[in-house]
Amino acid sequence: MNTYDAIVIGAGNGGLVGALTLAKAGKKVLLLEKHNIPGGAATTFVRGRFEFDVALHTLWGIGTDDNKGALREIFEKLDVYDKLEFVEQKEIFTLNVKDRFKADFPYEKSAYLDTLCAISPDEADNIRAYQDLLDRMAEEFYRLYDHLGEDINEENFPLMFEMGARSGEEVLHSYIKHPVIRAAYSILDGYTGIHVSKIPFLLLGCLYELGGGHHVKGGAQAMSNAIIEEFEACGGRVIYHAEVDKINIDNNQVTGVHLKDGREFQANRILSNANKVRTYVDFIDEKQVPESLFMNLKPSKPGSSIFALYIGLNCSPDKIGLENGINYLMDPSIKSITADARNNNIDWANSVYMSCYNIDDPDYSEPNTSAITVLVGNNVEPWMNLSQQEYHDRKFKLADNVLDLLEKFHPGIRDHIEELELSTPLTHMRYLGSPGGAIYSHSANFKDLITNKLDPRSPIEGLYFCGASIIVGGFNGTYMTGHSVGSLMLKEMTEEAA
Numbered sequence: 001m002n003t004y005d006a007i008v009i010g011a012g013n014g015g016l017v018g019a020l021t022l023a024k025a026g027k028k029v030l031l032l033e034k035h036n037i038p039g040g041a042a043t044t045f046v047r048g049r050f051e052f053d054v055a056l057h058t059l060w061g062i063g064t065d066d067n068k069g070a071l072r073e074i075f076e077k078l079d080v081y082d083k084l085e086f087v088e089q090k091e092i093f094t095l096n097v098k099d100r101f102k103a104d105f106p107y108e109k110s111a112y113l114d115t116l117c118a119i120s121p122d123e124a125d126n127i128r129a130y131q132d133l134l135d136r137m138a139e140e141f142y143r144l145y146d147h148l149g150e151d152i153n154e155e156n157f158p159l160m161f162e163m164g165a166r167s168g169e170e171v172l173h174s175y176i177k178h179p180v181i182r183a184a185y186s187i188l189d190g191y192t193g194i195h196v197s198k199i200p201f202l203l204l205g206c207l208y209e210l211g212g213g214h215h216v217k218g219g220a221q222a223m224s225n226a227i228i229e230e231f232e233a234c235g236g237r238v239i240y241h242a243e244v245d246k247i248n249i250d251n252n253q254v255t256g257v258h259l260k261d262g263r264e265f266q267a268n269r270i271l272s273n274a275n276k277v278r279t280y281v282d283f284i285d286e287k288q289v290p291e292s293l294f295m296n297l298k299p300s301k302p303g304s305s306i307f308a309l310y311i312g313l314n315c316s317p318d319k320i321g322l323e324n325g326i327n328y329l330m331d332p333s334i335k336s337i338t339a340d341a342r343n344n345n346i347d348w349a350n351s352v353y354m355s356c357y358n359i360d361d362p363d364y365s366e367p368n369t370s371a372i373t374v375l376v377g378n379n380v381e382p383w384m385n386l387s388q389q390e391y392h393d394r395k396f397k398l399a400d401n402v403l404d405l406l407e408k409f410h411p412g413i414r415d416h417i418e419e420l421e422l423s424t425p426l427t428h429m430r431y432l433g434s435p436g437g438a439i440y441s442h443s444a445n446f447k448d449l450i451t452n453k454l455d456p457r458s459p460i461e462g463l464y465f466c467g468a469s470i471i472v473g474g475f476n477g478t479y480m481t482g483h484s485v486g487s488l489m490l491k492e493m494t495e496e497a498a
Helices: 013-024 070-077 109-119 121-147 158-163 168-175 179-184 187-191 201-207 220-233 276-282 291-296 339-343 388-409 425-432 446-453 475-497
Strands: 006-009 029-032 044-047 050-053 086-088 091-097 101-106 214-216 237-239 244-250 253-259 264-266 270-272 305-313 326-330 351-356 370-378 417-423 463-465
Touching (some): 006 253, 013 029, 013 220, 013 270, 013 475, 029 220, 050 370, 050 417, 091 179, 091 187, 101 109, 109 121, 109 179, 121 158, 121 168, 168 201, 214 220, 220 237, 270 475, 276 463, 305 388, 305 425, 326 388, 339 370, 351 388, 370 388, 388 417, 463 475
Parallel strands (some): 006 270, 029 237, 091 326
Antiparallel strands (some): 044 050, 086 214, 091 101, 244 253, 253 264, 326 351, 351 370
């Protein structure tokens, strides 16, 4: 009963899809999750009459009936797509700089480019040439998922080796001069947690593929529930409140796992959706980890985290002048600091990300209400050594400052707050189990990408990785790694049997 073909650690996005991919092929699979629900960051929580998405704001990879995205193809293959209802997002984002300009950017590619060209007509040729470059970079990026565990070389990924390691900012600035166009092509760097000055151009390319964005009815939890239901229907077994504290290894071969409550389960293949560094440090005896592996992991640095406000309003969005689903709000009158300094600042905010699902999906919350999420980039270090009282005071002081900023753009928003929940990097560190509360795992510098993030196999036989430890984090990426690595495991199981 306790022996399986494969054990999956963690029911986050990658673990869910990896487990289902294996179970769909008839394998006996055990999925272990330390919390009481599946999903990791793909969950929702309830406060009063509001249900908030923990993390999902825009879902890449669904596409259209005529041009299906990679994620839709995976969901269809796994018999999950028809169990979900997706809501198309009208705009990729709105950029609103207080008292200077406000621009809405459509998600459809030709309309997006027309908007940019209207802002800077003299750069129209360069804008279209730059978008073409992004498209070609995105094509190579998505092909990486089909080649995980294989040879990644200059012959099959020429553009990646030519300029994938250059910073996004360097390439962007070589094409574009207008500050608003530069901002439009930089603002999505937040979806990787890496500032445009540091993000590898390879990753910036995938962000501006412009294949369409979606929400999902019922929030991200609906996706997690649909996947877990299909997994169990295929004979998979999931155990909640199951926290792994050791991966058992014999002669460099995984043999199973040991839980904190004393239970043990056997398998000669383990797929870890937990952070790669954490897996090696917390789950495996140091003597069983090759020293060279720790050397390879040195370039891995924890990515950024966030300070978040989940706000339930007792009014419809139009009551406070909110017209757009995804908003980047900036107030240049508040002093400007570098991105690194801003992420270590827990006293005030001069820019925020604000999303409201009700714009594209009026049924997201009850009539005449709005569910809003506001995010501020933040690192864990400033929160670490505060006393309990200091932590409480600083958290609410920063929230108050953010609300002051929102009032400048949407007067009266404070008067309509019915529910307010806050989270800090410490919150995310506790619930996600990621170093530093990083929401996209480790910062994907190019050296780390090549050394660690393109190979889902461990030097320890039978141990594989998925989720944000492979290529990059985010919903689309982590779902895709689950399917790619699950498929790789099936291929190797077949070869071994033969």
